[in-house]
Amino acid sequence: MRHLTIFGAGTIGGAIARALTDTGFIREDSLTLVEKRPERVENLQRQFPSADIQSEYPDDVRDVVFLTVKPQDAGELLKALNGRVDEQALVVSGMAGVLLEDLQRGLGHVRVVRVMTNTPLVVRQAFSVWIAGSGIREEEKRFVRDLLSVLGKEEEVTDENLLDVATAVSGSGPAYFFTFFQALVDAAESLGLSRVQAEQWVRWTALGAVHLWEDEKGDLQDMIQRVMSRGGTTEAALKDLPHDELHRMWKEAMCRAYARVQELSRGQS
Numbered sequence: 359m360r361h362l363t364i365f366g367a368g369t370i371g372g373a374i375a376r377a378l379t380d381t382g383f384i385r386e387d388s389l390t391l392v393e394k395r396p397e398r399v400e401n402l403q404r405q406f407p408s409a410d411i412q413s414e415y416p417d418d419v420r421d422v423v424f425l426t427v428k429p430q431d432a433g434e435l436l437k438a439l440n441g442r443v444d445e446q447a448l449v450v451s452g453m454a455g456v457l458l459e460d461l462q463r464g465l466g467h468v469r470v471v472r473v474m475t476n477t478p479l480v481v482r483q484a485f486s487v488w489i490a491g492s493g494i495r496e497e498e499k500r501f502v503r504d505l506l507s508v509l510g511k512e513e514e515v516t517d518e519n520l521l522d523v524a525t526a527v528s529g530s531g532p533a534y535f536f537t538f539f540q541a542l543v544d545a546a547e548s549l550g551l552s553r554v555q556a557e558q559w560v561r562w563t564a565l566g567a568v569h570l571w572e573d574e575k576g577d578l579q580d581m582i583q584r585v586m587s588r589g590g591t592t593e594a595a596l597k598d599l600p601h602d603e604l605h606r607m608w609k610e611a612m613c614r615a616y617a618r619v620q621e622l623s624r625g626q627s
């Protein structure tokens with residue numbers, strides 16, 4: 359069984375620890391969590407009673423290491439870890455926009471993987487896009503694939519720019535859907551449903567629609583057409599929507615996310 363150390367046990371790091379220990383992929387007594395925020399430390403001690411919870415950096419950092427602090431805190435973390443990471447350790451960075459080259463240089467360590475995951479990992483439904491750095495061996499790639507499969511779905515890429523694209527599409531993606539769901543819930547409420555009922559109806563409809571799309575992998579325009587009969591309710595709902603405007607708005611939103619992750623790569627906080 360491997361030892362896992364996570365630096366930054368917030369939303370993402372904490373959820374990775376939960377998923378990997380709940381599934382037995384990592385034993386709780388083989389887990390070290392290094393977290394700066396005092397209230398989080400107390401909470402982690404309650405959540406993971408057999409794990410080693412630290413607020414200081416351990417002297418030797420070995421085996422499997424996750425870096426899940428905010429990109430703005432990367433510089434300080436990499437500096438602190440430089441010289442402490444065992445040569446054989448596998449370092450996985452989950453930080454948006456921090457390049458492989460900067461990770462390797464900052465840590466003084468070559469065995470580095472970058473991953474962009476998303477918050478559905480809390481329910482083990484993450485989508486994680488990852489890239490292996492030059493020092494990663496085939497068996498380490500297999501291990502990363504197995505680990506990320508415990509968190510949900512994964513896809514390996516070989517072009518590092520796609521990690522920034524993933525940040526804009528799938529990393530931030532859940533919030534795009536929640537924004538749309540909020541609008542649908544407000545609309546459903548205006549038709550007389552209670553908030554709770556409106557949320558449940560929208561949630562179950564969204565779940566069904568996504569399952570149908572995943573099952574059929576159909577063309578979206580065909581899937582829309584199947585719901586729509588001439589002179590029917592769906593046609594009445596959709597015909598006057600400003601489709602071009604909606605597409606433009608979402609394209610601009612995603613482009614802003616992409617531009618922001620590139621700013622983070624250049625170290626602009």
Ligand SMILES: NC(=O)c1ccc[n+]([C@@H]2O[C@H](COP(=O)([O-])OP(=O)(O)OC[C@H]3O[C@@H](n4cnc5c(N)ncnc54)[C@H](OP(=O)(O)O)[C@@H]3O)[C@@H](O)[C@H]2O)c1
Nearest residue numbers: 366368369370393394395426427428429431453454475529
């Ligand atoms: N949230 C998302 O939806 C999402 C999706 C994909 C990827 N990510 C990536 O995942 C990473 C973590 O995001 P998050 O939302 O989980 O952030 P978060 O909830 O803020 O968790 C990071 C934690 O690390 C702590 N920390 C900061 N510097 C540290 C250090 N040197 N050593 C130990 N702990 C330290 C922070 O404490 P303080 O708050 O006191 O600094 C904070 O509690 C980010 O790099 C982000 O790009 C996030």
